[in-house]
Amino acid sequence: MTATSTDGHSLAGLAALLADRTRAGFCLALLDGRAWTAGELARAAGVAPSTASDHLTRLVRGGLLVEERQGRHRYVRLAGPSVAQLIEDLAGHAPAPPAPPRTxxxxxxxxxxxxxxxxxxxxxxxxxxxxxxxxxxxxxxxxxxxxxxxxxxxxxxxxxxxxxxxxxxxxxxxxxxxxxxxxxxxxxxxxxxxxxxxxxxxxxxxxxxxxxxxxxxxxxxxxxxxxxxxxxxxxxxxxxxxxxxx
Structure with a gap:
């Protein structure tokens, strides 16, 4: 078997990071290219700040996000253009929403x-x-x-x-x-x-x-x-x- 730069376990780990609706939503929001605080992402996703913090820690450790700290504030952004490409490509292959927006x-x-x-x-x-x-x-x-x-x-x-x-x-x-x-x-x-x-x-x-x-x-x-x-x-x-x- 030829050695490769990754394996099934690593790929599954990466997929697991995005196999959560909240974490996937965070990555989609960050496609705007800006740095967001955990509180901003929590409000956008409708989850508690503590929940958002846990998810963001996993995304940072997994290499999809990077964090920046300014004083007491913690900002996160996508780790780079290649991550943005990955998120956009995955979104392009996702099925369309089952129903139109209600409002x-x-x-x-x-x-x-x-x-x-x-x-x-x-x-x-x-x-x-x-x-x-x-x-x-x-x-x-x-x-x-x-x-x-x-x-x-x-x-x-x-x-x-x-x-x-x-x-x-x-x-x-x-x-x-x-x-x-x-x-x-x-x-x-x-x-x-x-x-x-x-x-x-x-x-x-x-x-x-x-x-x-x-x-x-x-x-x-x-x-x-x-x-x-x-x-x-x-x-x-x-x-x-x-x-x-x-």
Whole structure:
């Protein structure tokens, strides 16, 4: 038998960490890329602080989360982009919820997340998939030998104010497909996906909404549409998502 870097016992241990609804919910909440306190996660999950603390300790020990302490406060975040990819990929393979949200507020919040959200540090949802597809259509990305940035893409990014060299030097892939759990199609991850998400926010084309939700601003819609070569109407959120405001 050939030795491998892991074994069945290790894999089962990792799976067990996520085989709990509360711990899985914590990891999904942390896909917004922020650091959360145990109290914030406890309130979001509807569990006691002591229960949250026990679960977080297990997730930290298992390597899925890292903790930071500032004074008396304990913050936790996902351990890195690879963990975020794991959580998003698993969510993409999970079955759809058996029933729609019961309240208008919950339905609006769900629609807002499905339209546009952050997946750790890059765009996801319908907007993230649209970005991925538009960059392929515009020749910024090419899939001939695996997803890659083209020379035209380097020039396109320069016009947008994004330098490629620091992204190539990052300790992560430059471009990578990430299965979107609502669209069930790839959105753009990697260093470039993160850079574009940050650049759109810096330009004011997008803004953060509640939690992980992202909104395209009125001024940003025509600018983003022009940059991506799409119709501005394609960037309009569904009515129930537009009704959900931060």
């Amino acid at each position: 208008l507020r919950a339905a609006s919040a769900g629609a807002a997340l499905a339209y546009a959200r952050t997946c750790y540090d890059h765009l996801a949802g319908r907007l993230g998939v649209l970005l991925h597809d538009a960059l392929l259509d515009q020749g910024v990305l090419d899939r001939t030998g695996g997803l890659a940035l083209t020379p035209h893409g380097v020039a396109w990014l320069a016009e947008l104010g994004v330098s490629v060299e620091p992204l190539r030097a990052a300790r992560r892939p430059l471009v990578r497909d990430c299965l979107d759990w609502t669209e069930r199609r790839p959105h753009l991850a990697g260093a470039l996906g993160a850079a574009l998400c940050g650049r759109f926010l810096d330009l004011g084309w997008t803004v953060r909404g509640t939690g992980r939700a992202i909104r395209v601003t009125p001024a940003g819609r025509p600018a983003l549409a022009a940059a991506l070569g799409v119709d501005a109407a394609d960037l309009a959120p569904p009515r129930d998502a537009a009704a959900h405001r931060a």
